[in-house]
Amino acid sequence: MTWKNTAEAIVIGGGINGTSVAYNLAKLGMKNIVVLEKNTVCSGSTGRCGAGIRAQWGTEMNCRFGLACVEKFEQLSDELGMDVGLNQSGYLMVAYQQSEYEQLQKNVALQNSLGYMTKIVSREEAKEICPGVAVDDAIGFTFNHRDGHADPFLTTFAYQEAAKRMGVTFHKHTEVTGVKVHNGVAAGVVTTRGEIDSPLVINAAGPYSQFVAKMAGVDIPNYSERHEIIITEPVEPGVCPPMLMSFSGNYYLQQRPHGSIIGGCSPEGHPADYTLGATWDFLEHMSQVFTKLLPRAKDIRVVRQWSGLYNMTPDRQPIICEAENVKGFFLSCGYSGHGFMFGPVTGEALAQHIVLGKSDIPIDMLHYRRFAEGKLLIEPAVV
Amino acid sequence: MEDKTKDIIVCRCEEVTMGEVREWIAKGYDTFDELKRLLRVGMGPCQGRGCREIIMREIAKATGRPMAAVDPGTFRPPVKPVKLGVLAKGGDN
Incomplete structure (x- = not known):
């Protein structure tokens, strides 16, 4: 894959949330999107997960997210043009x-x-x-009976293939080692293969999200x-x-x-x-x-x-927001074991939030400032 | 000329053909672990004993690297399949 030194958007992490947000940004018309993955796509938490999909939750927010996810997965193979292995057996x-x-x-x-x-x-x-x-x-x-599971590999690769068809670039074996910030604005990343400048950097680094956030000077409690x-x-x-x-x-x-x-x-x-x-x-x-x-x-x-x-995260709910102190640096992490099932919907919501300024499903409550404000979103239904 | 090797079953556990392996290597899935996740090669009861080297050779050919430079991918325990009932009894008796 040819290396370009500039991008309209950089996504850090090739799991379900990284591939989903990249695909959805491209779908909303953004050009020159680059996904950086330190190993290979779907080699981290997504590829290791139990792959369940459910809307049997105990908070209204998660029931709404879960239902949106079930509905999304029900048509995802058609949307992405590749079978995602959905099996709804409850x-x-x-x-x-x-x-x-x-x-x-x-x-x-x-x-x-x-x-x-x-x-x-x-x-x-x-x-x-x-x-x-x-x-x-x-x-x-x-x-x-509508709960179930999908194949996490096929789902993530389906996002990758659909995103590639829309011009998204994927660089595997490319680790981000620094996030460039100029005067409180995201400016790009430093990687093991060189630098890329971009005004938009999305942290979807899964288990390593807190380290990537720290590179931008952003503290999250993950x-x-x-x-x-x-x-x-x-x-x-x-x-x-x-x-x-x-x-x-x-x-x-x-x-x-x-x-x-x-x-x-x-x-x-x-x-x-x-x-x-x-x-x-x-x-x-x-x-x-x-x-x-x-x-x-x-x-x-x-x-x-x-x-x-x-x-x-402290309340086992994700963080999906723009960083408070770094404009253009977005976070999509802390899924606490539910990133695969939520990814298709949260990736779309974050892309809408970035491009359109609002999303079909509200994500405002998922800002990390809730931890400092003591507004935790405790979910009783987790293993 | 028709490629007669494309229908050869490379991974017998999961019934994956040489044609499928080559098709996905050409799309950029040129590591064993990516092909494993995509096609399930090496995920069956034999855990890649039959297919791993064949697939690594295909990756080497397609990417122009020597076999020794191709990552064989991750090996996961147990080395041989073990019955749940045996494992449930524990290791001390």
């Missing part, structure tokens, strides 16, 4: 504690009021939705937490059709259309050392969770184990 939420079940019931009422028709289901219905699931110790369930995950060999469909998810049970599990079953949980000790290892403790723990929930899965083999980093 999320089955499992509650083991009374307070948790009461929260799920409140969530359902909220979701229904916003037009997302999640249902409270009985144990018998849960067993019909997920045959063979062992949940006799659970006390309540909710289900929405940190990155390692989460692990396993996947099995492909087996016949029907072993775990919906995404099984529990907050108190601390797990998510689902069979892909391809036949593999994927599963993860929130880590003990919240490791935040920026390494990407795979541990025996997690493998053993997750295998126990798997076989307890799906006893007949005991002879299915694990083929792969890996980890990825969640870019966390």
